[in-house]
Amino acid sequence: MTTLSPYDSMSPVGQAAYRAKGAAATLAPLPRAAKDDALLAIADALEVRTSEIVEANAQDVARAREAGTGEGMIDRLTLTPERVRAIAADVRDVAALPDPVGEVVRGSTLPNGIDLSQVRVPLGVVGIIYEGRPNVTVDAAALCLKSGNAVLLRGSSSAYRSNTALVGVLRDAVHGAGLPADAVQLVPGESRDSVRELMRARGLVDVLIPRGGASLINTVVQESVVPVIETGTGNCHVYVDAQADLDTAVEILVNSKAQRVGVCNAAETLLVHQDIAAEFLPRALDALADAGVTVHADERVMAYAKDSRATVVEATTEDWETEYLSHDIAAAVVDSLDRAVEHIRLWTSGHTEAIVTTSQQAARRFTRLVDSTTVAVNASTRFTDGGQFGFGAEIGISTQKLHARGPMGLPELTSTKYIVTGDGHVRR
Template structure:
């Protein structure tokens, strides 16, 4: 069974490799036309997409899946329309392929340009959110890449229907239908074979929880861009405006607690703890947030739960937050370096010196000064869309828009130049 699955995965990867070669040189107008054709098809064929999704949702309910996860899995006519509109928005974005990153004439007269080119074949491994199937396909196609989609088994029927719709739409355009493919199989074996398809797949992007991302990073022989895990902290500095700090904390924690840029930890300078914590704890209580605090935080609230080492390392994705009092900005940074995931941290302060020092010391993909962690997002950053938020340091870091789905190559033009030495 495993060998049969391996052959199936390698077969679709080989087709994707060929499709990527055909797709790479196509002009923007061809890619935009294909994306608009996909958007039209999603609307036209919404009934069959919704019928497939009903099967997934029913199976999830029978299996006792939590309602929050079922909501992520579920599609409605409105959600399908929103997915189609998101595809049209990607079509309207500038095409990064062919863009000159830098260029100049060398002293010997050679003209050198570094230009953006597609990565090639991009594999996306993700959990039960069928909207990712279309979002990922749209972004990879726009950036000139072929995509292999491996969603969770919980959304298999939905993903199959969505990929069928997209492939049929591509058949009437200049883009090869094999530019978008679903990785066959629902077992872990198919994921493993995708992770070992080095030479056919150029990069893997896992989207999901820590367990999924760690598994892909540790087991893959294909290069991986890590995304998603967000143990984000808000540090309230000694000079912070209390009301502003409370507003930022509440927004960062409660505006949408189930996403990777929600705050999971609040660190409070000891000099402002007496003024800030009673107000903040009351505001968090009003929002039904459970606070897991150290001894000093607990002294300000009887309902604060004792915090453990695990609490400070946890991406809750729920109405929970870890809290600690620190004696200095440097102690806050040390806490973030020890427990954080390198995603997003925020400082609330009226001191320019403290803000500059925090920004310089914190080693995360995004650092907010007097702003909510919730702003770390491709659309909020003005990128139009994102494939994920990278927490690593190579190639791409932070929200990954279209340029981050490209590599570069050097184009050197001469007039019969010969190297002498």
């Protein structure tokens, strides 16, 4: 009688997770050089096979346009030869970063003579559930490989052709470098059933990281039995203080909102101190108009919009909680810095908030009172990014407070274990 292995009775998603677990065991003890060689092979392969990737992506973009997808999301989905080259450069940057695996977090010799050390180790199998951003496919794979993890990639159906092409390139490069190809896998299937199966693969998948809109993130957090690192939506605020430099404030506002609207670190709400509103808002509204931004304004902002070029509509309660991901911004006048903080506390998603001010006292108070992953002083919200922070790339921006918070680079993709070294020690 032939006994079937557990693998034979698994679904395609379960089988992929099972293979990933085996690949993770192979990756965990590898030296840095082996992982870096694989990453450099990936970067080279992306450049060599750019046309194949862009052609597949063009099919996804065409389908998205036919479906009436907004331009912000189209921008996120689109891969050009220049963007593929930039992604390859990011992979090389990751290869150049220090390997966190094996790093001693702390260590000591106990009074009884035992040597104790806490060292970084890979998480194991990391599942990534994300929406229509095919660059995430490569970023996630590169960071997971560098940190010794196998990765299961479940992108949205809107980017299926792009992700299929990219994962094919990644797997070929990884295999060619002598590592198991199953260290990088696209989760089988395009239906939501495959997502549900991934969320229930406890024991095979060590952690899930959702990246996308509030609906996706909430679904994964609420339904997964696999541990989740929650990444958040980006309802980011720019607060212009009473003592702000006007030129600086306008430049930071426009950059935060309009430099790239379809990303989580774009500003979605402008708050202006009442003492500077009459001088600042006419300039700000015109600058936003020049950038093509529609302003969803409260009554006090509306009063300054009469002679501006801006497209202004009356704000509703829903506007304060909205992550637009488009050329829209909510705007309000506040009585004080503390009122700005109250507004942020009420409506923020905990991602990034910025203050523009020449007052060190105001800056210190704002940074102490605002509880988000990143607080920017006289800088654009767009800097909240793993690449901008020098991490090489990021797996996501965690808005929770356990394990990881903010842009997640290599150290955040590790756990730790304790090494206890004795000399025949027994506990009495």
